[in-house]
Amino acid sequence: MNATPRWLTSEEKAAWDSFIRMQEKLIGRLSRRLQDDSGMSASDYIVLVKLTGNEGGRMRFMDLAKVVEWEKSRMSHQIRRMAKRGLVAKEECPDDGRGAFVVATPAGHRAIEEAAPMHVEHVRRLFTDALTREDLAALARISDRVLAHMEQQPD
């Protein structure tokens, strides 16, 4: 880069630093609690939430990767590990050529049913309880704005 960098203003930097610190601390604490309470990683949790929220607890592998916005290789690795632990299974469907399904096993359903109430309680305790309805509405609007903006940007 040869151009003079557009350094952040002190206000931008303060907002960025606070946001980064908050999200890192919050996600770190929630992940540790999830692991301690339920023996699941945040990745295990989100995969099971997505699968069990779907008809029959199953999704096409590629649709699952898309909905959580992971690369295919990361999702393959994750599903392999979860299958080993009996939380999900792969179902080949040779008929239609649209690829395998991933399905939550009965153990996977049980795991998410047990973990979800505790996880939501920690989200509430550490995050939602700190904020007013107006704060939450502002945060949703700001987050959606950043997401929409990122869609328009090259990687």
Next chain:
Amino acid sequence: MNATPRWLTSEEKAAWDSFIRMQEKLIGRLSRRLQDDSGMSASDYIVLVKLTGNEGGRMRFMDLAKVVEWEKSRMSHQIRRMAKRGLVAKEECPDDGRGAFVVATPAGHRAIEEAAPMHVEHVRRLFTDALTREDLAALARISDRVLAHMEQQPD
């Protein structure tokens, strides 16, 4: 947990989902860019930012762990890997019994000087540019509120 879980209201859930999606996508993209542009992980970057922002490019190991809020074991592992790559060095100080210093090497200084302008450009391009001054002020306030609230909560 035997009590009925306090599930999130639809507004709380919408805010939480947007926030989680935004931070995951944003941090993921920034981390990949940092890796591609500079060969550094987000952890390498933050350690070098903290060290080089300090007098003489050095900090006590424990102070460094504290300022980035990592556990000692994570920091040990990180410093060992960065030392292998020549970005930092450990300086023992047997005199005062207050533990070793970590110091950014000349290569570490060069690495952060090269990486920082590109990283800031991506922060601006993907995040700051999407938001008004009012948005940034609101986000800083909300983040600080969550941080202060988390301080009061058990882990």
